[in-house]
Amino acid sequence: MPKFHARRAVILGCAAAALAVAGETIAAPLAIAPAPGIRLQAYNTYGSLRRQTVAIPAPTTFSIPVEIPAGARLIGGLAVPDRVWKKSVVEEANPVRFRVRFRSGEETIALYDRTIDIRGRADDRRWFDFGRDLTALAGRRGELEFETTAVGDAPTSPLALWTVPELARCPEAGPSLLLVTLDAMRADHQSGTGYARATTPHLDAFAADATRFTAAYAAAPKTIPSIPQTLTGRYFPAHGPVAALAPLLGPGRFGRRRAIINNPHVRRWLDAQEPGFDVRTAGELDAHAITSEALRFLSAAGRCRTALYLHYLEPHTPYRPPARYARRFIDLAKPTTLGLTFGDVTAAWQGRYGPADRQRIVDLYDGTIAFVDRQLGRLFRGLARRGRLDDTIVIITADHGEEFWEHGQFFHGQSLFDELLHVPLIVRLPRTGRARVIDDVVSTVDVIPTILDAAGHPPATTDGLSLVPAVTGATTHDDARIVFATVSDAEPRTPFRHAARSARTKLIRHIRDGALATYDLTNDPDERQPDATPPDARELRSVLDAVRLRIAGTGYQVRLDSRSTQATSYVLTIDGRAPAAAGDTNGPSPPVKLLDVDRLTLEASDTVLVGSGATSLTIRGQLQPGEDDHLRFDIPRTTGALRIALTLDEAPAPPGTLRVGATTHADGAPIDLASSGLDELPVRQPASADAPPVTVSLWRVPIVRGAAVPPPPSPEEEARLRALGYLD
Numbered sequence: 001m002p003k004f005h006a007r008r009a010v011i012l013g014c015a016a017a018a019l020a021v022a023g024e025t026i027a028a029p030l031a032i033a034p035a036p037g038i039r040l041q042a043y044n045t046y047g048s049l050r051r052q053t054v055a056i057p058a059p060t061t062f063s064i065p066v067e068i069p070a071g072a073r074l075i076g077g078l079a080v081p082d083r084v085w086k087k088s089v090v091e092e093a094n095p096v097r098f099r100v101r102f103r104s105g106e107e108t109i110a111l112y113d114r115t116i117d118i119r120g121r122a123d124d125r126r127w128f129d130f131g132r133d134l135t136a137l138a139g140r141r142g143e144l145e146f147e148t149t150a151v152g153d154a155p156t157s158p159l160a161l162w163t164v165p166e167l168a169r170c171p172e173a174g175p176s177l178l179l180v181t182l183d184a185m186r187a188d189h190q191s192g193t194g195y196a197r198a199t200t201p202h203l204d205a206f207a208a209d210a211t212r213f214t215a216a217y218a219a220a221p222k223t224i225p226s227i228p229q230t231l232t233g234r235y236f237p238a239h240g241p242v243a244a245l246a247p248l249l250g251p252g253r254f255g256r257r258r259a260i261i262n263n264p265h266v267r268r269w270l271d272a273q274e275p276g277f278d279v280r281t282a283g284e285l286d287a288h289a290i291t292s293e294a295l296r297f298l299s300a301a302g303r304c305r306t307a308l309y310l311h312y313l314e315p316h317t318p319y320r321p322p323a324r325y326a327r328r329f330i331d332l333a334k335p336t337t338l339g340l341t342f343g344d345v346t347a348a349w350q351g352r353y354g355p356a357d358r359q360r361i362v363d364l365y366d367g368t369i370a371f372v373d374r375q376l377g378r379l380f381r382g383l384a385r386r387g388r389l390d391d392t393i394v395i396i397t398a399d400h401g402e403e404f405w406e407h408g409q410f411f412h413g414q415s416l417f418d419e420l421l422h423v424p425l426i427v428r429l430p431r432t433g434r435a436r437v438i439d440d441v442v443s444t445v446d447v448i449p450t451i452l453d454a455a456g457h458p459p460a461t462t463d464g465l466s467l468v469p470a471v472t473g474a475t476t477h478d479d480a481r482i483v484f485a486t487v488s489d490a491e492p493r494t495p496f497r498h499a500a501r502s503a504r505t506k507l508i509r510h511i512r513d514g515a516l517a518t519y520d521l522t523n524d525p526d527e528r529q530p531d532a533t534p535p536d537a538r539e540l541r542s543v544l545d546a547v548r549l550r551i552a553g554t555g556y557q558v559r560l561d562s563r564s565t566q567a568t569s570y571v572l573t574i575d576g577r578a579p580a581a582a583g584d585t586n587g588p589s590p591p592v593k594l595l596d597v598d599r600l601t602l603e604a605s606d607t608v609l610v611g612s613g614a615t616s617l618t619i620r621g622q623l624q625p626g627e628d629d630h631l632r633f634d635i636p637r638t639t640g641a642l643r644i645a646l647t648l649d650e651a652p653a654p655p656g657t658l659r660v661g662a663t664t665h666a667d668g669a670p671i672d673l674a675s676s677g678l679d680e681l682p683v684r685q686p687a688s689a690d691a692p693p694v695t696v697s698l699w700r701v702p703i704v705r706g707a708a709v710p711p712p713p714s715p716e717e718e719a720r721l722r723a724l725g726y727l728d
């Protein structure tokens with residue numbers, strides 16, 4: 001048990017704390033339970049930098065018993081908040097002294113001492129970080145004592161914040177990791193790969209000492225599911241359990257693991273990963289704030305091995321860089337209706353902006369790139385100054401690009417053209433720093449296999465390939481690679497288009513109507529002619545179909561069998577918002593999502609529509625005599641109910657049409673997903689005079705369980721997503 005004791009007037013009780021050593025390498029953040037006067041909470045001070053803290057009034061001291069592991073480092077942070085309950089407290093705040101000591105018997109060793117004066121020094125209104133090497137104390141038992149005292153005569157006790165302290169064990173053998181994803185960064189807007197504007201001088205300078213992949217493609221044209229695919233190395237939809245982050249970058253692999261994120265989608269996905277990073281810092285952090293936070297983390301980590309994942313929102317909308325970057329590429333001689341910022345995605349979608357405005361939008365996008373590039377330069381310099389460049393795997397990439405009306409649309413998320421999939425990818429491995437440019441096709445699903453390979457970890461089951469041999473020059477040119485991407489509508493795991501791409505050819509298959517577009521990229525790099533016949537189109541098509549077929553034999557299967565002697569038109573609706581199944585006393589079940597829909601045997605003239613929120617499917621088709629129509633979908637859980645409705649030649653289907661597993665199902669009744677009948681294979685009914693002309697069978701084959709799905713966004717998160725252009 002830790003001891004909390006007050007000096008002077010503050011009376012405190014006891015609180016439970018535990019020092020947990022997770023895996024081989026790190027001590028998890030110290031767990032401190034709430035106690036009177038002590039609040040463990042996520043604080044939101046100084047801009048939007050959110051950190052988990054122990055909030056205590058000064059004067060207060062708390063102690064945590066420890067046995068110091070070999071090679072340990074104590075890492076913590078502190079602050080005096082300038083606001084309490086949204087009200088400024090700067091004027092009444094006396095200085096606060098923060099001290100950390102190690103006590104063992106009669107011996108006391110001072111570890112840290114800083115006085116913060118938010119009234120006297122404006123620069124003190126922020127987080128401070130510290131790291132202390134405890135190697136000399138290895139094996140000793142004692143207490144870590146955290147003391148705050150108010151300096152001077154405070155009328156009230158100033159509030160003091162300690163970030164939840166961590167004990168890291170280091171140094172360790174093996175490299176550190178710095179993985180950076182830029183949001184909505186197009187590959188062809190980097191000056192170093194031929195863009196006419198000087199957008200990325202710092203990235204280019206870094207690439208001069210690294211390997212630049214000039215043909216890297218994201219697996220999706222929007223943040224989710226692109227980032228999950230990058231961080232798990234698995235394409236969506238995947239056969240078998242959906243991959244998770246933990247086994248790849250999890251505890252025991254990279255020492256301290258920190259994610260600093262500016263994008264609510266990424267933050268929500270990471271929060272659903274257990275265990276994810278040791279510490280996640282998220283909020284409205286611009287590129288300068290993310291870099292500053294990253295450099296503070298590296299300073300505190302000292303020589304500790306670390307994994308640092310940074311997601312910069314820039315150059316995503318709103319394009320709102322500091323003014324000098326906003327002005328950098330603007331032609332003031334050309335008047336537009338726009339100023340020095342742009343975030344009006346909805347109006348851009350509605351076609352409000354003409355050519356001059358559109359040019360201004362691109363100018364501001366490029367200015368935003370120049371801003372984040374400058375911050376990357378700071379990051380690289382900071383890494384080098386700390387002597388970490390040569391023991392760190394550095395990977396810089398993006399989650400997707402941005403469309404500027406090349407195919408009639410703006411923003412991202414809606415198509416699979418190269419303006420949305422072609423992303424930067426720069427890899428620098430420890431002690432292999434030299435300029436290399438690789439033009440072979442690669443994918444962002446290669447990032448994780450590359451990290452594992454470079455760090456000496458065993459390979460994981462992924463859909464990607466390690467790029468280490470390419471970086472080290474161990475392999476020669478490979479032009480046979482085919483990479484994949486999907487685009488989804490309401491739900492990331494419900495793709496409605498699948499793409500396959502080689503160096504020469506791109507195919508895009510539409511799930512809704514089965515249409516296939518084929519582009520000859522050698523003669524048509526802008527993807528204007530969808531009816532090309534490049535030489536490898538046939539091979540690519542069978543590969544694309546094979547990738548889709550990996551999921552074909554899993555999940556919920558729906559088959560319509562015709563016994564009629566004439567063609568029958570039908571409309572089949574599968575509704576995941578069915579009422580509770582009979583006997584379910586828990587009230588209506590939550591809506592069921594229908595994911596990873598695929599048209600297995602449907603004709604090109606048949607259509608599949610996924611309803612809003614992916615809670616319903618409508619299939620319109622024509623069944624020829626003796627034919628069957630077959631599709632499949634997934635449901636990420638086994639509770640809830642579905643309802644199926646069918647019309648044949650515009651009339652309700654006759655009784656006895658629907659079969660669940662091997663048995664006939666009552667018309668209109670909800671189908672309980674917990675029913676074991678779903679696991680029985682359907683039997684084709686022999687033709688007979690009283691059999692209905694068409695039967696619909698629903699069954700499931702080994703179900704694909706979804707990964708953890710984040711909860712719906714809060715109203716604040718929705719407001720933020722709207723500000724970023726994600727919601728109308």
Ligand SMILES: [Zn+2]
Pocket residue numbers: 183184222223224316399400
């Ligand atoms: Zn994004």
